[in-house]
Amino acid sequence: MTRMQWLAAFIALALLPLVSGCWGRQEIEDFAFVTMAGVDLGQNPGEVMLTVHIAKPSAVAGSGVMAEERRVSIVSATGPTVGAASESLAEMLPRRITWAHSTIIAIGEEYARAGIAGLIDFLARAESTRETAVLVVVKDGTALDLMSAEHGLDEIPSTAVLGMIRNAAYITPTSVISTVNDVLKLLETPGVDVTIAGMQVRPLQAVTDPSTDTPGMLERSARSPGEPEESAGSPGMFEHAMFSPGVLKRASLSSIVEMSGVAVFRGDRLVGWLNQEQSRGFRWLRGDVVSSVVVLTDPTDSLTTVSMRAMSARTHVNTAIAGGRPVVTVQAEIRANIGDSDVPPDSDAPESSRSLKTALESVIQAEVAAMIDQTARELQSDIFGFGTAVYRASPREWQQLEGQWSDLLRQIEVDIDVHAKLPQTGLSVWGH
Amino acid sequence: MNHVRITQRQLISLLVLVRMTPQTLNCTTLNIVRIPTIGLIADLIGTALAVPLVYLVAKASAGRPGETFFARTRRVLGKPVGTIVCVWITIFFLLIPLMVLGSVGNSFSTAIMPDTPMLVFVVVLAFLAANAARRGLEVVGRLSEVLAPAVVTALLSIAVFSVNRMDFGYLRPIFLPGGYGDLVAPVSSVFSYFTMFTVIAMLLPHLDSPRSGIANSLAALLICGALIVIMCIAMISTFGPTTNAIVLHAFALARTASIGTFFERFEVLMMVVWTTGAATTAAVFIWAAAEAIGEAFSLRTSAAIAYPLGWIVSLFSLTSLNTTFRFFDFSTGPWVIFSAATAVLVTGLSLFIAIADRRKETNPG
Numbered sequence: 001m002t003r004m005q006w007l008a009a010f011i012a013l014a015l016l017p018l019v020s021g022c023w024g025r026q027e028i029e030d031f032a033f034v035t036m037a038g039v040d041l042g043q044n045p046g047e048v049m050l051t052v053h054i055a056k057p058s059a060v061a062g063s064g065v066m067a068e069e070r071r072v073s074i075v076s077a078t079g080p081t082v083g084a085a086s087e088s089l090a091e092m093l094p095r096r097i098t099w100a101h102s103t104i105i106a107i108g109e110e111y112a113r114a115g116i117a118g119l120i121d122f123l124a125r126a127e128s129t130r131e132t133a134v135l136v137v138v139k140d141g142t143a144l145d146l147m148s149a150e151h152g153l154d155e156i157p158s159t160a161v162l163g164m165i166r167n168a169a170y171i172t173p174t175s176v177i178s179t180v181n182d183v184l185k186l187l188e189t190p191g192v193d194v195t196i197a198g199m200q201v202r203p204l205q206a207v208t209d210p211s212t213d214t215p216g217m218l219e220r221s222a223r224s225p226g227e228p229e230e231s232a233g234s235p236g237m238f239e240h241a242m243f244s245p246g247v248l249k250r251a252s253l254s255s256i257v258e259m260s261g262v263a264v265f266r267g268d269r270l271v272g273w274l275n276q277e278q279s280r281g282f283r284w285l286r287g288d289v290v291s292s293v294v295v296l297t298d299p300t301d302s303l304t305t306v307s308m309r310a311m312s313a314r315t316h317v318n319t320a321i322a323g324g325r326p327v328v329t330v331q332a333e334i335r336a337n338i339g340d341s342d343v344p345p346d347s348d349a350p351e352s353s354r355s356l357k358t359a360l361e362s363v364i365q366a367e368v369a370a371m372i373d374q375t376a377r378e379l380q381s382d383i384f385g386f387g388t389a390v391y392r393a394s395p396r397e398w399q400q401l402e403g404q405w406s407d408l409l410r411q412i413e414v415d416i417d418v419h420a421k422l423p424q425t426g427l428s429v430w431g432h
Numbered sequence: 433m434n435h436v437r438i439t440q441r442q443l444i445s446l447l448v449l450v451r452m453t454p455q456t457l458n459c460t461t462l463n464i465v466r467i468p469t470i471g472l473i474a475d476l477i478g479t480a481l482a483v484p485l486v487y488l489v490a491k492a493s494a495g496r497p498g499e500t501f502f503a504r505t506r507r508v509l510g511k512p513v514g515t516i517v518c519v520w521i522t523i524f525f526l527l528i529p530l531m532v533l534g535s536v537g538n539s540f541s542t543a544i545m546p547d548t549p550m551l552v553f554v555v556v557l558a559f560l561a562a563n564a565a566r567r568g569l570e571v572v573g574r575l576s577e578v579l580a581p582a583v584v585t586a587l588l589s590i591a592v593f594s595v596n597r598m599d600f601g602y603l604r605p606i607f608l609p610g611g612y613g614d615l616v617a618p619v620s621s622v623f624s625y626f627t628m629f630t631v632i633a634m635l636l637p638h639l640d641s642p643r644s645g646i647a648n649s650l651a652a653l654l655i656c657g658a659l660i661v662i663m664c665i666a667m668i669s670t671f672g673p674t675t676n677a678i679v680l681h682a683f684a685l686a687r688t689a690s691i692g693t694f695f696e697r698f699e700v701l702m703m704v705v706w707t708t709g710a711a712t713t714a715a716v717f718i719w720a721a722a723e724a725i726g727e728a729f730s731l732r733t734s735a736a737i738a739y740p741l742g743w744i745v746s747l748f749s750l751t752s753l754n755t756t757f758r759f760f761d762f763s764t765g766p767w768v769i770f771s772a773a774t775a776v777l778v779t780g781l782s783l784f785i786a787i788a789d790r791r792k793e794t795n796p797g
Contacts (some may be wrong), residue, residue: 131687181671300465392601393605
C-alpha cells in the first residue's frame with residue numbers, strides 16, 4: 001500500500017464512530033404522545049394549569065372488548081404561562097412530550113374569559129404542535145372536567161371529542177370546527193371575531209370517588225397496600241404538578257359529555273355563548289350547511305309536526321355602511337327535503353308545499369336574526385365578519401370605522417331574505 | 433475552459449432549483465409587507481422586472497459559446513479590470529450558497545431536529561455541494577435534472593393539498609396603505625432573488641445548443657414566477673393576515689396540508705426539498721465561483737478549488753448566522769443593493785462586450 005492509501009484507510013477508520021447513528025436521534029419509545037390538551041386558570045392568580053392526555057401505547061395497542069385500562073394517562077402541571085406549564089410536565093414524566101398528535105385543545109370557560117392569546121401563541125410557536133388541532137371551550141366547567149370524563153363508545157377521549165365536534169358541525173349543524181390556524185387568522189383579521197365549539201360535562205351521578213370533590217374522577221385502583229385513601233385527590237393536587245387520581249382504570253360512566261353551542265369571543269376573550277338554534281343561525285349565515293333537520297309545525301294543521309332536512313344552503317351577504325351604521329343584506333337559498341311527518345303532507349299540493357316553504361323560511365330567518373341579536377347587539381361581537389366585508393370592500397373607510405365598530409354593531413340593520421326550495425320528498429312518496 | 437456540456441432541460445432544472453430553494457426557506461418578502469397581498473403584487477412585478485435582466489444576460493452570453501463571462505471580460509477589458517470584476521462576482525456567487533446553507537441549517541435546527549447542531553447540516557450539505565462542483569457542471573446538471581421535477585411536484589402538492597384550509601377572501605383587499613412606496617422594499621426583495629439568474633452568464637457557454645439559451649432561461653424564469661405566485665396565493669389564503677408573522681412559510685404550509693383526514697405530515701417533503709435544493713444551489717454557485725477564480729488567476733484547472741470554497745462557505749455560514757447573518761438575507765438593504773449592483777454590472781458588461789465583439793467582427797482592422 002502506498003502512503004496515500006494508508007492515510008485514506010486511517011481517515012476512513014477514524015470517521016467510523018461518526019456513522020454509528022443520527023446525531024439528534026429520537027426513538028419512539030422515548031416520547032410521550034399528547035393526544036389532547038386542556039388549559040385552565042390555576043388556583044393562584046396569574047397561573048395557568050395545563051392538563052394533557054398522554055397515550056399509553058400498550059393500552060392503545062390492546063384489542064378486543066373495551067379494555068379496563070385507560071388508554072391515556074392524565075397529567076397536569078401549572079406555570080405562569082402555557083409554555084412554562086408544559087415544561088413542568090416534563091418533571092412528571094419519564095418520557096419527552098411531543099404535541100404532534102394532539103388533535104384537541106380544550107379550554108376551560110374561566111381561562112377563555114381571561115383571554116386565549118397566550119395559548120394560541122404557544123401553539124403557533126412550538127415546533128411540535130400542529131395548527132390543525134381543533135379547539136373546544138368547556139361551558140360552565142374546566143378543561144380538566146372534559147379530560148377526566150369517560151366516553152361510552154370511544155375509549156380514546158380525543159377521538160370521541162373530535163367525532164362529536166365533527167358531527168355537530170356537519171350533521172346538526174349546531175357547532176363549528178375551529179383549528180388553531182383558524183383562530184390565529186381570525187385574531188389577526190380586522191373586523192371579525194372568533195368562534196369556538198362549546199362542550200359541556202354534566203354529572204350523571206354523584207362523585208364516584210369519595211376522596212375527591214372533582215366530578216368525573218375515577219376510582220384509583222393502583223393504590224399501594226396500606227396507603228391512606230385520603231392521599232388520592234388531596235387538596236394539594238393543584239400544586240406545581242400532579243397526576244389526576246384514578247387514571248389507571250376505567251370505571252363506571254359518571255358524567256356525560258355533550259355539545260353546547262358555540263363560544264363567542266371578542267378579541268381573544270370569551271364574552272358569551274350561542275345556543276344551538278343561534279349556532280345554526282350562524283351556520284345558515286355562513287352558507288356552509290350541508291345537512292340539518294328543521295322541525296316545523298305544519299301551518300295548515302297546528303297538531304302536525306314536519307321535519308325538513310336541509311340539504312344545502314347558499315348565502316350571499318352584502319355589508320354596506322349607510323347613514324353611519326352597518327346595513328347587512330342576507331340572501332339565502334336553502335334546498336330541503338321532507339324528512340318525516342306525523343301526517344305526511346301532500347307535497348304535490350301547491351298550497352301545502354308553499355306553506356311548508358314559508359314555514360321553513362320563517363324558522364331560518366328567525367334563527368339568523370336571533371344569532372345577530374345575540375352576537376352583534378348583546379355581545380358586540382362580529383363573528384360573521386361584517387367588518388371584514390367592509391374592510392375588504394373599502395379598506396380606507398374601514399380605517400375610520402375600526403375604532404367604533406363594536407358600538408356600530410349595536411345599531412346594525414339586517415335584512416334577511418330566505419328562499420327555500422323543496423325539490424324532493426326523500427325515499428317515500430307516502431301521503432300523496 | 434473545459435468543454436463540458438449541459439442539456440437544455442438540465443439548464444432549466446438548474447435555474448428552477450436555484451431560484452426556488454430560497455423561496456422554500458425564509459420567504460422574507462412576505463415578512464416585510466404590511467398587507468400580505470402586497471407580497472403577491474411584488475412577486476408579479478419582481479418577476480416581470482427580472483425578464484429584461486435575464487434576456488439581456490442570456491442574449492449576451494449565448495452569442496459566445498465556449499467562452500465564459502469572465503474570460504470575455506478579461507479579454508475585452510484587460511486583465512486588471514477583468515480580475516476586479518471576477519473577484520466582485522465571485523464574492524456574489526459565494527454569498528448565495530452561504531445564505532442558502534445557513535438558512536437550511538437553521539431551518540432544520542428550528543423546525544425539525546432541534547437537538548442536532550446546525551453544524552451537521554451545513555457541513556454535510558457543503559461537502560455534498562463541493563463534491564458535486566468538483567466533479568463538474570455535467571454532474572450538477574444531471575443531478576438537478578432528476579431533482580427539479582421532484583421539487584416542483586412537492587411544492588405543487590403542498591399547495592394543492594392545503595386547499596381545504598384556504599380562504600381566498602384573504603387575497604383582498606388589494607391596496608397600498610402607504611401608497612406606491614409600499615411596493616419598493618418587497619419588489620426589490622423579489623428582484624434580488626432573481627439576480628441569482630446572473631449565473632446564466634457562466635452556464636450558457638456550456639449549453640449544448642447555446643442559441644437556445646435565451647428561450648430556456650426565460651422559460652425557467654417563467655416557471656419560477658408561476659410557482660412563486662401559486663405558493664404565494666396558497667400561503668396568503670391559508671394564513672391570512674398572519675402570513676407576515678410566519679417564518680418558514682412553505683414549511684408552515686406543508687404542516688397544514690392533508691389528504692382528507694388520513695394523510696398528513698407533508699413537511700417531510702420540505703426536508704427533501706431543502707436538502708436537495710440547497711445542495712444543488714450551493715453546487716452551482718461553488719462551481720461558478722471556482723470557474724471565476726480560475727479565470728481571475730489564470731489557473732490551469734479550477735475544479736480543485738471547489739473543496740476549499742465549500743469549507744469557506746460552511747465556515748462563514750456557521751459563524752455569521754447569529755451575528756451578521758441579517759446582512760446576508762435576501763430582503764435586507766445591503767444585500768438588495770449589492771445584488772442589484774451585481775445584476776447591473778453583469779448585464780452592462782455583457783452588453784458592452786457583445787457590442788465590442790460585434791464591432792470587432794464587422795471592423796477587423
